[in-house]
Amino acid sequence: MKDIKIYNLVRKEEKRQKEGIELIPSENYASSEVRKVLSSYFVNKYSEGYPKKRYYGGNENVDELEILCQERAKKLFGVPFANVQPYSGSPANLAVYLATCKPGDVVMGQALIAGGHLTHGHSVSATGIFYKPFQYSLKKDNVYKNNDLFDYAEIRRLAKEHKPKLIWVGATAYPLKFNYKKFAEIADEVGAYLAADIAHVAGLIAGGAHPSPVPYVHIVTTTTHKTLRGPRGAMIMVTNKGLKKDPELGDKVNKAVFPGLQGGPHDNTTAGISVALFEASQPSFKKYAAQIVKNSVVLSKTLTDGGLKLVGGGSENHLLLVNLASVLGDGSGVFAQKALDLVGLTLNKNTVPDEMSSPFYPSGVRLGTPASTSRGMKEKEMKFIGGVILEVIDLLKAYRLPEKEPASAKASAGKGRKDYIAKFEKEMMANKKLKEIRLRVKKLALRFPIP
Numbered sequence: 001m002k003d004i005k006i007y008n009l010v011r012k013e014e015k016r017q018k019e020g021i022e023l024i025p026s027e028n029y030a031s032s033e034v035r036k037v038l039s040s041y042f043v044n045k046y047s048e049g050y051p052k053k054r055y056y057g058g059n060e061n062v063d064e065l066e067i068l069c070q071e072r073a074k075k076l077f078g079v080p081f082a083n084v085q086p087y088s089g090s091p092a093n094l095a096v097y098l099a100t101c102k103p104g105d106v107v108m109g110q111a112l113i114a115g116g117h118l119t120h121g122h123s124v125s126a127t128g129i130f131y132k133p134f135q136y137s138l139k140k141d142n143v144y145k146n147n148d149l150f151d152y153a154e155i156r157r158l159a160k161e162h163k164p165k166l167i168w169v170g171a172t173a174y175p176l177k178f179n180y181k182k183f184a185e186i187a188d189e190v191g192a193y194l195a196a197d198i199a200h201v202a203g204l205i206a207g208g209a210h211p212s213p214v215p216y217v218h219i220v221t222t223t224t225h226k227t228l229r230g231p232r233g234a235m236i237m238v239t240n241k242g243l244k245k246d247p248e249l250g251d252k253v254n255k256a257v258f259p260g261l262q263g264g265p266h267d268n269t270t271a272g273i274s275v276a277l278f279e280a281s282q283p284s285f286k287k288y289a290a291q292i293v294k295n296s297v298v299l300s301k302t303l304t305d306g307g308l309k310l311v312g313g314g315s316e317n318h319l320l321l322v323n324l325a326s327v328l329g330d331g332s333g334v335f336a337q338k339a340l341d342l343v344g345l346t347l348n349k350n351t352v353p354d355e356m357s358s359p360f361y362p363s364g365v366r367l368g369t370p371a372s373t374s375r376g377m378k379e380k381e382m383k384f385i386g387g388v389i390l391e392v393i394d395l396l397k398a399y400r401l402p403e404k405e406p407a408s409a410k411a412s413a414g415k416g417r418k419d420y421i422a423k424f425e426k427e428m429m430a431n432k433k434l435k436e437i438r439l440r441v442k443k444l445a446l447r448f449p450i451p
């Protein structure tokens, strides 16, 4: 019996993905081989525990699968230990706290508003509730030039003052390469564990298009579904440096994942991660990783040539962060996100380092090239996409986010931000030029099938 409602939603999502171009830098297309094993018989199994130490019977194939997955991860990233069971990136990061800290211990990470992830100690995350975070930001000056945006003197000062047990390096919105060595010098000076969260750049590292943190950090966490192009999942790896600091670090990570935080691993996901790791170790993946960066550079240049300001002056990885304040005013990310959505270019509003608005109404947008590159798009298509973004942004110049939300709903009567945005959306949906651009985007998208 077919569940028509769900089936129809799947068809609608398929159409949306095929007819649009995905520019959200954390998204990608898993290969059909990855998707095949995700819905394989492994989906039916329970296997609490670790290979050869399970709480359930019938795990002989799962044991082989999980060991193979660990071995592939270790080989690809050059580490002596890998746990492949975390359900996703956030629980993987929480497991690192559990393995290295006691509740209330001081931790450090990049602030969310500066491009860090919630799980690096944000106050609304369990990591900021159960631990004591001191967060670092990016420089506020010269952020539109191509230079390292981290203020190492300030990070060192914070570390020396607060003596964290754990420091995070890694981000969810940072367009340049990381200098892991400089973070390691600071962590080593204060005796902290240094964990690299490579969720965004894992595929670039695997493909040799971004430096690896492995020689410098104790722990590496990653999601498996972004540039690594696997299923939704995560891994925690311990480096030789990590085992030297604490020979029991691998065991501690294992205990933190299970039984600390999780029950049975998702064996079908383990199968999908194994296939993704196999694919990422092929020569074609090196080409893919290099093309992601080439595409990002061309897209950046198209946008800067068109007069837009890019954080970091451009992109050295898969991601671009555009500050729209100078062309559309503070808090204008929402206009760009909504209008570009209408033409079939999906990206997200985002804060910028010198943000003058708020995280809910940020002044920038974040976009990237991993998904479009998976479809086979190259420099020529990036110039087209960049041109479309410029055309759409040009149509938005008459709009400005109202200063503030009126104090009461009654007082707002059509003057608040929400009303203004609703009116904006209505006008955009009726805009003839946007409809014409939408056809052009769809035509390009259909020429590049998704895997």
Ligand SMILES: Cc1ncc(COP(=O)(O)O)c(C=O)c1O
Pocket: 026, 088, 089, 090, 091, 093, 117, 119, 170, 171, 172, 197, 198, 199, 200, 223, 233
């Ligand atoms: C750097 C970084 N770490 C961790 C995560 C969390 O991953 P998940 O959404 O799978 O929990 C993300 C997700 O966006 C991320 O960008």
